[in-house]
Amino acid sequence: MSAPAMWGTRARLGVAANVAGQVAFVVAILIALNWLSARRYRRVDLTDDVSYTLGGKTLGVLEKISSADDRYQVVVFFAPDEYGAWEAALARTRDLLEEYRTRSNGRITYEVVPLLSVGREGVASAKRRLELRSEFTANDVIFKKGDVERTVNLKEFFGQEWEDMGPRGTPRLTSFNGESIVTAMLVALSQERPIRIAFTAGHEEISPDDAEPTGWGAFAHQILEKREGYAITRIEIGGVNGVPKEVDVLAIVSPRRDFSEADLRNLRLFMEGGGRLFVALDAGPEVDDPNGKRFPNLFGFLGTYGIEPQGDIVFDEDNALQFLQGERISRDKTAFRIAWFDREHAVTRKFTADTEVTMAGACTLMIDPGRAPEGFRVVELAKSSSGKAYGERGYLGSDKTQRDRFTPNVDIPGPLTLAVAASGTAKGTTVETRLFVMGDATALVNGVLPQFGRPDLALNAIRWLAKQEHLIQESSKRNVDRTLHLTAAQDGWIFRVCVLFLPLMAIAFGGTMWLTRRSQ
Amino acid sequence: MNFFVQARREFTAFFYSPMAYIIATFYLLFTGFTFWILLKNEANANAMRSLLSFLGFIHVIFIPMVTMRLLAEERKSGTLEMLVTAPISDVEIALAKFFGALSFTVLMMAPTLLYTWAVHKVGGHPDHGLTGASYTGLLLISAAYVSIGLFISSLTANQIVAAILTFVVLFTFYFLLGFVAGSAAALPFNEKVDWPAVVNYVHFGSRLQAFGKGIVDTRDVVYFLSVVALGLFLTVKSLESRRWR
Numbered sequence: 001m002s003a004p005a006m007w008g009t010r011a012r013l014g015v016a017a018n019v020a021g022q023v024a025f026v027v028a029i030l031i032a033l034n035w036l037s038a039r040r041y042r043r044v045d046l047t048d049d050v051s052y053t054l055g056g057k058t059l060g061v062l063e064k065i066s067s068a069d070d071r072y073q074v075v076v077f078f079a080p081d082e083y084g085a086w087e088a089a090l091a092r093t094r095d096l097l098e099e100y101r102t103r104s105n106g107r108i109t110y111e112v113v114p115l116l117s118v119g120r121e122g123v124a125s126a127k128r129r130l131e132l133r134s135e136f137t138a139n140d141v142i143f144k145k146g147d148v149e150r151t152v153n154l155k156e157f158f159g160q161e162w163e164d165m166g167p168r169g170t171p172r173l174t175s176f177n178g179e180s181i182v183t184a185m186l187v188a189l190s191q192e193r194p195i196r197i198a199f200t201a202g203h204e205e206i207s208p209d210d211a212e213p214t215g216w217g218a219f220a221h222q223i224l225e226k227r228e229g230y231a232i233t234r235i236e237i238g239g240v241n242g243v244p245k246e247v248d249v250l251a252i253v254s255p256r257r258d259f260s261e262a263d264l265r266n267l268r269l270f271m272e273g274g275g276r277l278f279v280a281l282d283a284g285p286e287v288d289d290p291n292g293k294r295f296p297n298l299f300g301f302l303g304t305y306g307i308e309p310q311g312d313i314v315f316d317e318d319n320a321l322q323f324l325q326g327e328r329i330s331r332d333k334t335a336f337r338i339a340w341f342d343r344e345h346a347v348t349r350k351f352t353a354d355t356e357v358t359m360a361g362a363c364t365l366m367i368d369p370g371r372a373p374e375g376f377r378v379v380e381l382a383k384s385s386s387g388k389a390y391g392e393r394g395y396l397g398s399d400k401t402q403r404d405r406f407t408p409n410v411d412i413p414g415p416l417t418l419a420v421a422a423s424g425t426a427k428g429t430t431v432e433t434r435l436f437v438m439g440d441a442t443a444l445v446n447g448v449l450p451q452f453g454r455p456d457l458a459l460n461a462i463r464w465l466a467k468q469e470h471l472i473q474e475s476s477k478r479n480v481d482r483t484l485h486l487t488a489a490q491d492g493w494i495f496r497v498c499v500l501f502l503p504l505m506a507i508a509f510g511g512t513m514w515l516t517r518r519s520q
Numbered sequence: 521m522n523f524f525v526q527a528r529r530e531f532t533a534f535f536y537s538p539m540a541y542i543i544a545t546f547y548l549l550f551t552g553f554t555f556w557i558l559l560k561n562e563a564n565a566n567a568m569r570s571l572l573s574f575l576g577f578i579h580v581i582f583i584p585m586v587t588m589r590l591l592a593e594e595r596k597s598g599t600l601e602m603l604v605t606a607p608i609s610d611v612e613i614a615l616a617k618f619f620g621a622l623s624f625t626v627l628m629m630a631p632t633l634l635y636t637w638a639v640h641k642v643g644g645h646p647d648h649g650l651t652g653a654s655y656t657g658l659l660l661i662s663a664a665y666v667s668i669g670l671f672i673s674s675l676t677a678n679q680i681v682a683a684i685l686t687f688v689v690l691f692t693f694y695f696l697l698g699f700v701a702g703s704a705a706a707l708p709f710n711e712k713v714d715w716p717a718v719v720n721y722v723h724f725g726s727r728l729q730a731f732g733k734g735i736v737d738t739r740d741v742v743y744f745l746s747v748v749a750l751g752l753f754l755t756v757k758s759l760e761s762r763r764w765r
Contacts, residue, residue, distance in 0.1 A: 015764045019757055026753050030746040037742035038721070046649035047734035095733055102730075106717060482565040484644040494559060497638050498552035502631045503545045510541025517536065 043102075051092075051176075052099050055350075057470060058183045059103065065186065066105040072145050072186060074100075074110040075130055076154065077123070079138035086139060089154050093141075096178045108186070143182075145189040152181055152227045155450065175356055177456070181227065184471055188229025195230050195466045197278075198247040202236040202263075204256035206280075206441055209234065213447025216253060223455055224462065242266035243275065249465045251278040254441035258295040267301060274431025276465040280441035280458065283313035283334075283363045305422045306372035307437050310364040312391035314416050314439070315404070316384045321358060333404075335360040335443075338418060338457070339385035345421055346469045347436065347460045348381045357382070357457045360448055362440035364391040364416040376424030380417045382438075382457065389414030419457060421464070436461040522608040523616050530590075530620025543585050544628045550578055555635050565644030568636065572654040572732040575632075576725065579625075579662055580694050584686035586625060587669025588679040590617045591755075595677040600762075610759040614670065614752050621666045629658065650734035657731025660744035661724060665690055667751025674758040690724075697723035 045053040054062070065072065074097055080086050090112065097110040113126045115138060126132075132149065134142050139154040157178040199208045199220070208220030224230045237243050238260055243250055250270060259267070271277060279302065299309050316336035338357045341348040351357075369378045391412035392404070406413070419438040426433055442448060444458055463471045486494065534540040554574050558567040594600035603613060633655075639646050669686040676682050700719050720726050727744065730737045 012764055019761065023754070023757065026750065030750055034721070034739075034743055034746055037739050041738045043730070043738075044736045045734065046653045046736060048647045048649050052733060052735055098729075098733075482645055482647065483563055484559070484565045484639065484642070485563050486560065486642060490642040491560065494638055494642065495556050498556050498635055499549065500552075502552055502634065503549040505631070506541055506545040506548055510538065510545070513535055513541075514538060 054099060054179060058179055061183055061186055062103040065107050070145055072108040073130060075132065075142045076112045077115055077136050077140050078112050079115040089158055092176055093154060093157055093178055100182060143185040143189055148189055150185050150188055150226060150229065152185060157181055175354065184228050187471055191229050195248045196233065196246055197224060197230050197249045197251055198233045198235045199251045199253060200237055201234045203259060206253045208232055211446065213445060215446050216444060218446045218449050219444045219455055237266045238262040243270040249276045249278055249462060253280045254282045259298045264297050264301055271433050272426045274429055274433050276434040278461060278465055279437040281309050281363055281439055282441045283361045302437060303371060305376065305435055306368045306378040307420050307422065308366040308368060310366060310391060310412060312364050312393045312412055314362045314364055314384055314391050315389065317388035318385040338382045340383040342379055342381045345379050345381055346472060347421055347464045350472055355456065357454050358443050359418055359440040360442045362418055364412050365420050365437060365439050367417060367420055372422060373424060376422055378420060378422045381421055382419040383415040383417055386415040389416055391416050434465050436465055523612040526608060526612060526616035527619045530616055531623045534624045543582060547582050547628050548631055551575060551632055565639050565646040566650060568646060568651050568654055569732045572658060575658055576661055576694060576728050579665055580690040583625060583662065583665040584669055584683040586621050587666055587673050587686060588683035590621055590670050591674040592676055592679045592682040604759060604762060610756045613759060614755040618667060618670055618752060622663055625662045625666060647734060653731050653734045653736050656736055657728050660741060661728055664744045664747040667748045671751045671755045671758060674755050694724045698725050
């Protein structure tokens with residue numbers, strides 16, 4: 001159809017200009033609509049386990065980051081393993097980092113450097129390009145803001161399990177703690193002064209500097225110092241100066257000798273001045289006093305806050321962990337998952353039914369709130385199960401009986417308290433004193449932590465003691481294993497259904513339609 | 521009412537053409553084979569996620585074949601003159617053609633839902649939320665493709681030209697812009713405008729990523745609907761232009 005004869009060139013140009021104007025107007029409206037939607041948007045996570053829903057704390061941190069000028073870089077130095085577990089870990093982590101990038105309006109960027117494919121020169125080139133100074137090992141994740149760098153290893157993002165192994169012997173990634181770690185790293189990068197944690201020395205404590213399997217080097221330096229940004233020191237508190245003023249949190253970890261009177265005096269002074277104390281005990285091999293008077297001074301001091309450590313070792317058959325020993329899977333009743341967490345206290349509030357915190361060789365903590373100073377609140381934070389859990393007294397004691405079974409009137413029946421928090425304001429001060437005690441230090445030693453130890457409880461406790469409750473996040477999310485190894489028969493069936501049957505159905509339908517029309 | 525009659529006519533017209541069955545057969549063959557390979561290689565019940573990226577590409581090839589005849593054929597056979605003079609507005613014509621082609625595309629995609637069922641049958645546990653979001657994304661990007669194809673089909677009387685032009689445009693938006701976004705960071709005028717972000721925003725592949733993870737982002741939805749709206753608007757203007765050109 002041609003234009004009416006009376007339409008001259010000028011009239012046509014006029015209409016064309018009008019249409020061009022309309023198109024420009026509509027395009028402008030659509031651009032404005034997209035501009036607005038980019039500023040006020042919603043992301044609906046439809047995944048079954050809400051994998052990509054970030055917690056409120058993370059969103060708060062990202063909102064601050066997105067409105068500031070600072071740029072954060074995340075670099076993953078990736079190396080795969082023979083099981084394919086690292087690939088799965090990287091995929092999940094990459095998805096998470098993408099969420100951070102999106103939510104921070106690009107202030108946080110990430111990059112994966114594949115170590116095997118880029119080679120040594122490629123790695124050096126990447127380090128130069130990204131201006132990284134930190135040394136790294138395979139699967140380290142480096143967070144960088146300006147000149148400040150922090151490192152964490154990808155394996156810390158995940159809980160692993162060796163039971164129910166797949167046909168190819170693949171370890172399962174059971175839980176994902178990436179959000180908590182990434183957010184903590186971002187906050188640590190933006191901190192002005194690091195919080196100081198001082199570990200006591202002089203009582204044969206587990207050392208934060210010990211890199212041997214029985215030390216706490218990995219937890220103290222890899223997690224607390226490098227990842228979370230705390231400053232770690234060791235001090236003896238019995239001297240005339242007592243606990244230095246710059247110490248924010250004092251930590252006592254599994255001492256093997258009792259505290260002296262001088263130690264106690266300074267410890268009391270520290271606490272009365274609004275001190276914050278972290279205590280991790282152990283059943284230990286020297287559990288030889290069934291009345292729990294192993295360390296009269298230290299335990300007596302804890303007793304003044306209504307916390308009474310027992311001389312037992314906790315067994316929990318219902319939640320015992322399984323270990324792969326050669327081809328066999330075995331269970332150890334002294335290594336178990338914590339069955340119950342208090343859902344109100346800041347330390348454990350965000351823990352869910354899926355939170356995996358383990359204990360290994362723990363002792364029971366009994367509480368007597370009536371003995372705590374006036375104005376102090378004592379809260380049980382974690383307990384064993386009630387069914388087949390008990391605290392065995394004298395298990396490795398002088399009689400060497402090693403009964404490994406519940407003895408009425410001697411052993412302590414479950415549920416057993418495994419972690420306690422006490423807080424309050426001492427008379428004459430306005431600063432709140434905080435105390436956290438857990439009945440186990442072994443689950444966090446270097447030889448155990450990488451296997452099944454989860455630092456969530458101790459880490460949250462340190463954050464609470466450091467008055468950084470805002471960093472306590474929802475704990476690990478359950479990582480649903482969707483691995484699917486097809487047998488030959490299943491493979492054949494999938495091929496027949498997807499590759500043959502459906503296209504043949506389309507042909508058959510088309511042929512039927514054609515024949516029907518032809519017959520009409 | 522005219523719109524529904526016309527949309528139904530467009531939809532049923534596909535079934536009278538052997539071309540539609542050939543397209544659907546090859547589509548299902550490609551997607552089925554790819555899904556089978558992905559399931560074997562990834563050993564993961566959520567292979568649907570990887571399939572979605574592939575389907576985004578497959579639709580770049582197949583949808584031009586669906587849309588090429590929408591208006592080009594009418595123009596070539598002369599029925600477009602009858603259509604635009606019939607008691608039906610240009611907007612209704614454009615919408616009817618659009619929904620007719622989109623319905624056929626959805627019908628072509630529908631059998632791929634059986635893949636999820638097949639994974640269940642062999643003991644896998646696919647994420648249903650992720651699958652749902654993936655199909656939502658695929659529906660939206662297909663709608664955007666169809667609207668672009670419809671507009672291009674309105675510009676020419678030659679179906680092959682329409683198909684090739686549509687393919688080139690979709691290929692540009694799905695692939696080339698991804699490369700441009702990557703290299704835009706090196707552009708000298710990068711300081712005033714965040715070009716990588718702008719190019720990335722209009723890049724179809726990037727807009728589809730969140731759906732593949734199981735996330736429905738309102739920005740992606742608004743973007744794809746904007747493309748649909750623009751494609752339909754341009755189609756209407758193209759139809760109207762026959763009256764004054």
